[in-house]
Amino acid sequence: MQQQIGIAAITMTLGRLGQTAGLIPDHGYAAAEIEAMQVIQQHLEQHAPEAFSNGEARLPRLSALGIRACRHCGCTDAIGCPEGCTWIAEEVCSSCAGADKDART
Ligand SMILES: [Zn+2]
Ligand SMILES: [Zn+2]
Incomplete structure (x- = not known):
């Protein structure tokens, strides 16, 4: 299962990169991204529903990748709030200071 998820993650990334780079045929790269994402989604729903949990918000758990993220909005060091x-x-994060206070009272 892990191997199939790994292959699907790489395929999904290649599909996205191909579209971003304007490679042709575009629909081929779009199909790769969507098909691979559906494979990963099926595995997640069946075997790892906790992957979406991150504190009170239902966000992807980036800590599993060693990436710090705000538990309220999901922003990171590299991708901060707008x-x-x-x-x-x-x-x-500072944008969610009020949300954190509300959550604790
Ligand atoms: Zn935040
Ligand atoms: Zn933020």
């Missing part, structure tokens, strides 16, 4: 943000706690 208005800009900083870390105010281990997994809380």
Whole structure:
């Protein structure tokens, strides 16, 4: 199962990269991305539904990849909030400071 997920993840990425780079035929790369994503989705739903959990929000759990993410909005060091943000706690960004307060009271 892990091997098939790995192959599907690579295929999905190649499909996305091909489309982004404008490779042709475009629909071939789009098909690769969509088909591979459906394979991964089926595995996730059957065997790893917890992969979507990240604190109170239902976000992908990036910590499994060693990436710090805000537990409320999912922003990361590389992809911050549109208005800009900083870390105010281990997994809380400044944009979500109010959300964190509300969640604890
Ligand atoms: Zn946030
Ligand atoms: Zn943020």
